[in-house]
Amino acid sequence: MTRDDADALLARGQTEAAIAALTAAGRGGDGRAWFRLAILRLTGDRIARDLPGARAALAAARIAGDPDAALMEVALTANGTGAPRDWRGAVTLLEAAARRDRVAQAHLALLTAMDLDADGLPRRLPELRPLSTAPRIGIAHGFLTAAEGRHIVEAAAELLEPSMVVDPRTGRQVPHPIRTSRSAAIGPTRETLPIQAILRRIALLSDTGVEQGEPLTLLDYRPGQEYRPHHDAIPGLANQRIATVLLYLNQGYAGGATRFTRSGLTIEGRGGDALVFGNTLPDGRPDPDAEHAGLPVIEGHKLLATRWIRGAPIDPWTMGGS
Numbered sequence: 001m002t003r004d005d006a007d008a009l010l011a012r013g014q015t016e017a018a019i020a021a022l023t024a025a026g027r028g029g030d031g032r033a034w035f036r037l038a039i040l041r042l043t044g045d046r047i048a049r050d051l052p053g054a055r056a057a058l059a060a061a062r063i064a065g066d067p068d069a070a071l072m073e074v075a076l077t078a079n080g081t082g083a084p085r086d087w088r089g090a091v092t093l094l095e096a097a098a099r100r101d102r103v104a105q106a107h108l109a110l111l112t113a114m115d116l117d118a119d120g121l122p123r124r125l126p127e128l129r130p131l132s133t134a135p136r137i138g139i140a141h142g143f144l145t146a147a148e149g150r151h152i153v154e155a156a157a158e159l160l161e162p163s164m165v166v167d168p169r170t171g172r173q174v175p176h177p178i179r180t181s182r183s184a185a186i187g188p189t190r191e192t193l194p195i196q197a198i199l200r201r202i203a204l205l206s207d208t209g210v211e212q213g214e215p216l217t218l219l220d221y222r223p224g225q226e227y228r229p230h231h232d233a234i235p236g237l238a239n240q241r242i243a244t245v246l247l248y249l250n251q252g253y254a255g256g257a258t259r260f261t262r263s264g265l266t267i268e269g270r271g272g273d274a275l276v277f278g279n280t281l282p283d284g285r286p287d288p289d290a291e292h293a294g295l296p297v298i299e300g301h302k303l304l305a306t307r308w309i310r311g312a313p314i315d316p317w318t319m320g321g322s
């Protein structure tokens with residue numbers, strides 16, 4: 001049995017036979033077959049989602065020498081997919097991968113330049129300067145280094161697609177002229193250790209837990225593109241978006257400031273700045289004063305990463321709250 005046999009079986013809907021074919025090919029030393037099986041188990045596409053099973057298949061693929069599997073295993077080990085979070089275990093896996101793979105080497109170099117404790121938390125945080133108390137808005141200058149900002153852009157750039165918004169009636173993602181940028185969410189399989197270290201930094205800065213954050217989303221605005229006035233809180237959401245962190249990844253464009261429409265507070269973030277703001281009132285309802293916009297970019301190219309943070313942990317695989 002080969003990987004091609006498995007593809008043919010999958011195309012015909014013979015899932016059990018396809019899994020058997022992939023397992024046989026994997027046992028024969030085909031790392032890519034294990035990787036395929038891991039992806040099937042992760043996506044839950046055609047076979048039931050099985051996160052621990054995906055981890056086992058990824059480990060087998062890594063042992064067979066597959067570098068993509070090794071990096072994905074690092075990501076899932078640190079973010080707790082299919083097993084409890086294990087930062088130290090993830091770093092050990094990354095160090096092993098870096099001996100053979102330049103991409104892993106680059107991730108390790110970025111990570112080593114950060115001042116982290118054994119759980120991936122920063123030892124020091126840049127100061128959060130208050131800009132407003134109601135709603136709570138603050139900015140931390142120099143939150144990201146230039147290399148960290150570039151890493152976020154590289155992790156998401158190939159995934160950029162026209163932005164969608166959540167339809168409040170159906171909860172589905174739909175295209176809408178309110179948001180004309182392109183965007184890409186960095187899902188759990190693509191959360192490199194440098195990105196996960198940044199997510200932990202965001203959690204500390206915003207006084208939230210890392211598991212409350214939706215996947216980090218890159219926004220890419222060209223001239224004329226904007227995010228019209230909106231609330232990040234979604235009416236009726238049980239596990240509400242209580243806060244937002246915006247990471248400004250570059251500068252040198254004209255227009256494109258972030259504006260809080262009620263107060264007029266306008267932020268022209270510089271590359272590396274982090275803006276933190278609350279979206280809800282003390283009773284949990286959306287705060288009308290948190291309405292804000294990404295003004296149209298007039299010239300140049302604006303890159304931003306957004307972390308929408310829920311009131312309670314969220315499962316990135318289902319986007320369901322607990």
Ligand SMILES: O=C(O)CCC(=O)C(=O)O
Nearest residue numbers: 227232257258293294306
């Ligand atoms: O682009 C901006 O400045 C605002 C982005 C924003 O509001 C969001 O991502 O929710």
Ligand SMILES: [Fe+2]
Nearest residue numbers: 230231232292
């Ligand atoms: Fe927003």
